[in-house]
Amino acid sequence: MSTIKKLLLSLFIITIISVTGIYLYSINRTFPNDKELRGNTAGNLYNGGLFCEKDGRIYFSNDNDDGSLYVMNSDTSKYKKIHPDKATYINVDENYIYYIRANNTRENNPDIFFMFNNTGIFRINQNGKNLKLISRNPGSYLTLKGNLVYYLNYKVNEGLYLYRNQTDGEFERLLLKEPVIPAAIIDNKLYYISEKKNHSINYMNLSSFTTGVHIEGNFAYPIFFDNYIYYMDLSNNYSINRMNLDGSDPTVLVNERCSTFNITNSGKYLYYQVDDKDNSKICRIDLTTMETKVLLDGHYKQIHVTDNYVFFKDFDNKNTYMVSADGSSKVEPFNPPNLSKDNDSKTSK
Incomplete structure (x- = not known):
């Protein structure tokens, strides 16, 4: 073999080794986030984390495909199936999707008897590849902030406690021996x-892992938004209120018994479900004028917001609806396609 051929062969081998090394490094590497990145809004996570918007795309749990993980454009066009797992508590950063696998709750589950395979906390690339286990135990209220994920995790010999882990899943830490729901992470305080x-x-x-009381009261589902904390007051018939960040100037916004609520990303509207037997209804209130509008009479749940839309479900899970977040109050059905047959063979298992 001539010297030139030997040189070319050596360069070819070096190139193959380099490309392979870079590929393997990229697969196993966890790309870091800005420390202030938030994976989903508190309001969405309180409602199940079934929708999450990032960079003009909405990642969601598709009820028409038994809760499988899908993505669509922010205008609800161009649907794609990412993974057949039933996904809840969806969080998204620049590179990955984090979610709770809830296959044990789906209607059509061939592996229902293998419960260890049906739950857990996972991370997957946005292209649907490289599924990574964060925690094998059943979890809920998964919250991504920066390079850390917080979640409730159930362990048989311990109970339902609050944990924290790195986004690569390599360092799980028990934070609280209580089933507490993360509401906000601000200035290194949870x-x-x-x-x-x-x-x-x-x-x-x-930093110190010490705890204290921020505001005394009887609250539920606090949402820290701009200069306010929005919350349900359990001492006042589950009414919806807001107060300043230090707890001063509490104000009643909705003086009816409510079961859930959420705030649009612009802060203009608050959507809420009144839970009052025959007078139940889903409504919205303009937080500037305090004018209210009834959208639909009846029982609804799981209100999620994106930049352009608000999504919610009827109580028996048969239908999902959408309405303009800050515009028209016309309610329309949200009926995404079932791409199961087309995409299952292309999806990472």
């Missing part, structure tokens, strides 16, 4: 409601 302390808003310092 805010949450504690059932042991009369539903006050508490905090954990994430």
Whole structure:
């Protein structure tokens, strides 16, 4: 073999080794996030985390395909199936999707008897490849902030406690031996409601891991938004209220018994479900004028917001609806296609 051929062969081998090394490094590498990145809004996560918007795309759990993980454009066009898992508590960053696998709750589950395979916390690339296990145990209220994920995790010998893990799943830490729901992470403090302390808003310092009471009260589902905390007041018939971040100037916004609510990304409207037997209804209130509008009479749940739309479901899970987030109050059915037959063979298992 001539010297030139040997040189070319050596260069070819070096190139193959380099490309392979870069490929393997990219697969196994976890790309870092900005420390202030938030994976989904608190309002969406309180409602199940079934929709999450990132960079003009909406990732969602498609009821028409038994809850499988899908993505669509922000104008609800161009649907794509990402993974056949039933996905809840969806969070998204620049590279990955994080979600709770809830296959044990789906209607058509061939592996229903293998419960260890049907739950867990996972991360997957946005192209549907490289599924990675974060935690094998059943979880809920998954929340991504920066390069850390927070979640409730159930362990048989321990119970339902609050944990934290890195986004690569390599360092799980028990934070609280309570089933608390992360409400906000601001200035390295985790805010949450504690059932042991009369539903006050508490905090954990994430440097010292010490806890304290931020605002005493009887609250549920606090949403920290701009200069306010929106919440349900359990001492006042589950009405919806807001107060300043320090707890001052509490104001009643909806003086009816409610079961859930959410706030549009613009902060213009608050959508809420009134839970009052025959007078039940889903409504919205203009937070500037305080004018209210009834959207539909009846029982609805799981209100999710994106930049352009608000999605919600009827109570028996038969239908999902959508309405303009900050515009028309006309309600339309949200009826995405079932791409199961087309995409299952292309999806990472």
